[in-house]
Amino acid sequence: AQKITQTQPGMFVQEKEAVTLDCTYDTSDPSYGLFWYKQPSSGEMIFLIYQGSYDQQNATEGRYSLNFQKARKSANLVISASQLGDSAMYFCAMREVNTGNQFYFGTGTSLTVIP
Amino acid sequence: DAGITQSPRHKVTETGTPVTLRCHQTENHRYMYWYRQDPGHGLRLIHYSYGVKDTDKGEVSDGYSVSRSKTEDFLLTLESATSSQTSVYFCAINSVNTGELFFGEGSRLTVL
Numbered sequence: 001a002q003k004i005t006q007t008q009p010g011m012f013v014q015e016k017e018a019v020t021l022d023c024t025y026d027t028s029d030p031s032y033g034l035f036w037y038k039q040p041s042s043g044e045m046i047f048l049i050y051q052g053s054y055d056q057q058n059a060t061e062g063r064y065s066l067n068f069q070k071a072r073k074s075a076n077l078v079i080s081a082s083q084l085g086d087s088a089m090y091f092c093a094m095r096e097v098n099t100g101n102q103f104y105f106g107t108g109t110s111l112t113v114i115p
Numbered sequence: 116d117a118g119i120t121q122s123p124r125h126k127v128t129e130t131g132t133p134v135t136l137r138c139h140q141t142e143n144h145r146y147m148y149w150y151r152q153d154p155g156h157g158l159r160l161i162h163y164s165y166g167v168k169d170t171d172k173g174e175v176s177d178g179y180s181v182s183r184s185k186t187e188d189f190l191l192t193l194e195s196a197t198s199s200q201t202s203v204y205f206c207a208i209n210s211v212n213t214g215e216l217f218f219g220e221g222s223r224l225t226v227l
Contacts, residue, residue, distance in 0.1 A: 004157075033214050037218075043220070043221050044218070044220060044221070045207075045221075047216070050213075050214060050215065091157060091158065093158075093216070095209075095214060095216070100165070101146055101163075101209060102160060102173070103148065103207070103209070104160070105158040105159070106157055107156060
Protein backbone atom coordinates (compact mmCIF):
# COMPACT_ATOMS: atom_id res chain seq x y z
CA ALA A 1 0.00 0.00 0.00
CA GLN A 2 1.15 3.50 -0.73
CA LYS A 3 2.30 5.38 2.31
CA ILE A 4 1.58 8.77 0.74
CA THR A 5 -1.00 9.41 -1.97
CA GLN A 6 -1.31 12.57 -3.98
CA THR A 7 -4.18 12.17 -6.41
CA GLN A 8 -3.78 15.42 -8.36
CA PRO A 9 -0.99 15.14 -10.94
CA GLY A 10 -1.64 18.68 -12.13
CA MET A 11 -3.54 21.70 -10.84
CA PHE A 12 -4.23 25.18 -12.16
CA VAL A 13 -5.10 28.21 -10.08
CA GLN A 14 -5.75 31.84 -10.91
CA GLU A 15 -3.29 34.31 -9.46
CA LYS A 16 -4.43 35.67 -6.05
CA GLU A 17 -6.82 32.76 -5.55
CA ALA A 18 -6.42 30.02 -2.93
CA VAL A 19 -5.66 26.42 -3.86
CA THR A 20 -5.73 23.13 -1.97
CA LEU A 21 -3.35 20.29 -2.78
CA ASP A 22 -4.51 16.93 -1.52
CA CYS A 23 -2.48 14.40 0.43
CA THR A 24 -3.54 11.25 2.23
CA TYR A 25 -1.25 8.99 4.21
CA ASP A 26 -1.18 5.52 5.65
CA THR A 27 0.67 4.53 8.80
CA SER A 28 0.22 2.49 11.94
CA ASP A 29 2.95 4.39 13.75
CA PRO A 30 1.29 6.67 16.34
CA SER A 31 4.21 9.07 16.13
CA TYR A 32 4.73 10.61 12.72
CA GLY A 33 5.30 13.88 10.98
CA LEU A 34 3.87 15.29 7.80
CA PHE A 35 5.76 17.64 5.50
CA TRP A 36 5.24 19.57 2.33
CA TYR A 37 8.05 20.44 -0.04
CA LYS A 38 8.12 22.65 -3.10
CA GLN A 39 10.30 21.88 -6.09
CA PRO A 40 10.56 24.69 -8.64
CA SER A 41 11.81 24.08 -12.14
CA SER A 42 15.36 24.77 -10.92
CA GLY A 43 15.21 21.45 -9.09
CA GLU A 44 15.93 22.20 -5.45
CA MET A 45 13.68 20.85 -2.71
CA ILE A 46 12.30 23.60 -0.50
CA PHE A 47 10.69 22.82 2.86
CA LEU A 48 7.34 24.55 3.30
CA ILE A 49 5.52 23.30 6.36
CA TYR A 50 5.45 20.59 9.03
CA GLN A 51 2.71 18.99 11.12
CA GLY A 52 3.35 16.54 13.95
CA SER A 53 0.90 13.74 14.66
CA TYR A 54 0.31 15.01 18.16
CA ASP A 55 -0.12 18.64 17.22
CA GLN A 56 -3.59 19.85 18.11
CA GLN A 57 -3.65 22.83 15.79
CA ASN A 58 -3.11 23.02 12.07
CA ALA A 59 0.31 24.28 11.09
CA THR A 60 0.64 27.60 9.30
CA GLU A 61 3.63 29.29 7.67
CA GLY A 62 2.85 32.56 5.98
CA ARG A 63 0.59 31.83 3.01
CA TYR A 64 0.84 28.08 3.60
CA SER A 65 -1.38 26.13 5.93
CA LEU A 66 -1.74 22.43 6.47
CA ASN A 67 -5.29 21.12 6.88
CA PHE A 68 -4.64 18.14 9.15
CA GLN A 69 -7.52 15.71 9.54
CA LYS A 70 -6.13 12.85 11.59
CA ALA A 71 -9.14 10.57 11.51
CA ARG A 72 -9.30 10.81 7.74
CA LYS A 73 -5.49 10.55 7.46
CA SER A 74 -5.29 13.59 5.27
CA ALA A 75 -2.81 16.47 5.28
CA ASN A 76 -3.83 18.88 2.58
CA LEU A 77 -1.75 21.94 1.76
CA VAL A 78 -3.59 25.20 1.33
CA ILE A 79 -1.86 28.05 -0.45
CA SER A 80 -3.62 31.36 -0.07
CA ALA A 81 -3.32 34.31 -2.47
CA SER A 82 -1.41 32.35 -5.12
CA GLN A 83 1.51 34.02 -6.83
CA LEU A 84 3.19 33.27 -10.14
CA GLY A 85 6.23 32.09 -8.21
CA ASP A 86 4.14 29.34 -6.64
CA SER A 87 4.19 27.44 -9.93
CA ALA A 88 6.15 24.28 -9.07
CA MET A 89 5.91 20.63 -8.10
CA TYR A 90 4.65 20.02 -4.58
CA PHE A 91 5.45 16.90 -2.63
CA CYS A 92 3.78 15.60 0.48
CA ALA A 93 5.95 13.47 2.77
CA MET A 94 5.61 11.51 5.97
CA ARG A 95 8.19 10.60 8.58
CA GLU A 96 7.59 7.52 10.71
CA VAL A 97 9.40 8.04 13.97
CA ASN A 98 9.26 4.55 15.43
CA THR A 99 10.06 2.54 12.30
CA GLY A 100 13.57 3.59 11.35
CA ASN A 101 12.94 7.31 10.95
CA GLN A 102 12.14 6.82 7.30
CA PHE A 103 10.60 9.48 5.12
CA TYR A 104 8.08 8.58 2.42
CA PHE A 105 7.08 10.83 -0.45
CA GLY A 106 4.08 11.11 -2.70
CA THR A 107 4.32 11.36 -6.48
CA GLY A 108 3.76 15.10 -6.44
CA THR A 109 1.33 17.66 -7.77
CA SER A 110 2.33 20.12 -10.46
CA LEU A 111 0.80 23.50 -9.72
CA THR A 112 0.52 26.17 -12.39
CA VAL A 113 -0.53 29.67 -11.43
CA ILE A 114 -2.29 31.52 -14.23
CA PRO A 115 -1.92 35.31 -14.45
CA ASP B 116 21.91 26.65 4.73
CA ALA B 117 21.76 23.04 5.83
CA GLY B 118 25.42 22.35 4.99
CA ILE B 119 24.86 19.48 2.61
CA THR B 120 26.65 19.08 -0.71
CA GLN B 121 26.54 16.44 -3.41
CA SER B 122 29.15 15.54 -5.98
CA PRO B 123 29.25 15.24 -8.86
CA ARG B 124 26.26 17.37 -9.78
CA HIS B 125 26.14 15.96 -13.29
CA LYS B 126 27.54 12.77 -14.70
CA VAL B 127 27.21 10.89 -17.96
CA THR B 128 28.47 7.34 -18.02
CA GLU B 129 28.14 4.14 -19.99
CA THR B 130 26.27 0.97 -19.14
CA GLY B 131 28.33 -1.39 -17.04
CA THR B 132 30.64 1.18 -15.49
CA PRO B 133 30.80 1.79 -11.73
CA VAL B 134 29.60 5.14 -10.40
CA THR B 135 29.92 6.68 -6.96
CA LEU B 136 27.95 9.67 -5.76
CA ARG B 137 29.09 11.50 -2.66
CA CYS B 138 27.03 13.31 -0.07
CA HIS B 139 28.83 15.49 2.44
CA GLN B 140 27.32 17.25 5.44
CA THR B 141 28.80 19.72 7.88
CA GLU B 142 25.99 19.48 10.45
CA ASN B 143 26.92 16.24 12.23
CA HIS B 144 23.45 14.79 11.74
CA ARG B 145 22.97 11.12 12.42
CA TYR B 146 20.47 10.25 9.69
CA MET B 147 21.32 10.48 6.01
CA TYR B 148 19.32 9.31 3.00
CA TRP B 149 19.67 8.68 -0.70
CA TYR B 150 16.61 9.14 -2.92
CA ARG B 151 16.08 8.93 -6.63
CA GLN B 152 13.56 11.10 -8.41
CA ASP B 153 11.84 9.98 -11.60
CA PRO B 154 8.82 11.45 -13.38
CA GLY B 155 5.60 9.95 -12.08
CA HIS B 156 7.29 8.32 -9.10
CA GLY B 157 8.19 11.19 -6.86
CA LEU B 158 11.13 10.51 -4.57
CA ARG B 159 11.90 6.93 -3.72
CA LEU B 160 14.23 5.88 -0.95
CA ILE B 161 17.27 3.89 -2.05
CA HIS B 162 19.25 3.51 1.18
CA TYR B 163 19.58 5.35 4.41
CA SER B 164 22.02 5.52 7.29
CA TYR B 165 21.43 6.00 11.00
CA GLY B 166 25.06 6.24 12.01
CA VAL B 167 28.63 5.41 11.03
CA LYS B 168 28.62 1.98 9.39
CA ASP B 169 24.88 1.64 10.09
CA THR B 170 22.84 1.51 6.92
CA ASP B 171 19.61 -0.04 5.72
CA LYS B 172 17.78 -0.59 2.48
CA GLY B 173 14.95 1.47 1.13
CA GLU B 174 12.26 0.53 -1.35
CA VAL B 175 14.46 0.63 -4.48
CA SER B 176 17.83 -0.64 -3.25
CA ASP B 177 18.54 -3.26 -5.95
CA GLY B 178 21.66 -2.35 -7.91
CA TYR B 179 22.87 0.14 -5.31
CA SER B 180 25.19 -0.04 -2.34
CA VAL B 181 26.14 2.55 0.24
CA SER B 182 28.86 3.21 2.74
CA ARG B 183 29.26 5.54 5.66
CA SER B 184 32.71 5.43 7.18
CA LYS B 185 32.49 8.93 8.64
CA THR B 186 29.55 10.89 10.04
CA GLU B 187 29.88 13.56 7.38
CA ASP B 188 30.03 11.37 4.26
CA PHE B 189 27.46 9.03 2.77
CA LEU B 190 28.43 7.36 -0.50
CA LEU B 191 26.09 5.80 -3.04
CA THR B 192 27.62 3.30 -5.45
CA LEU B 193 26.22 1.80 -8.59
CA GLU B 194 28.46 -1.22 -9.09
CA SER B 195 27.50 -1.64 -12.75
CA ALA B 196 25.31 1.17 -14.01
CA THR B 197 22.27 0.41 -16.16
CA SER B 198 20.10 2.71 -18.25
CA SER B 199 17.25 2.25 -15.74
CA GLN B 200 19.43 4.05 -13.19
CA THR B 201 19.34 7.24 -15.21
CA SER B 202 17.77 9.59 -12.70
CA VAL B 203 18.22 12.55 -10.43
CA TYR B 204 19.66 11.50 -7.09
CA PHE B 205 19.06 13.47 -3.93
CA CYS B 206 20.88 13.14 -0.67
CA ALA B 207 19.10 14.31 2.44
CA ILE B 208 19.86 14.71 6.13
CA ASN B 209 17.41 14.69 8.99
CA SER B 210 17.60 17.19 11.78
CA VAL B 211 16.47 15.31 14.87
CA ASN B 212 15.87 18.64 16.60
CA THR B 213 13.40 20.02 14.08
CA GLY B 214 12.38 16.79 12.36
CA GLU B 215 12.96 18.45 9.03
CA LEU B 216 14.61 16.75 6.07
CA PHE B 217 17.19 18.91 4.33
CA PHE B 218 18.13 18.13 0.74
CA GLY B 219 21.25 18.47 -1.29
CA GLU B 220 21.12 20.09 -4.71
CA GLY B 221 20.73 16.78 -6.53
CA SER B 222 22.98 14.81 -8.88
CA ARG B 223 21.79 14.17 -12.40
CA LEU B 224 23.08 10.84 -13.68
CA THR B 225 22.71 9.70 -17.27
CA VAL B 226 23.61 6.13 -18.18
CA LEU B 227 24.00 5.58 -21.92
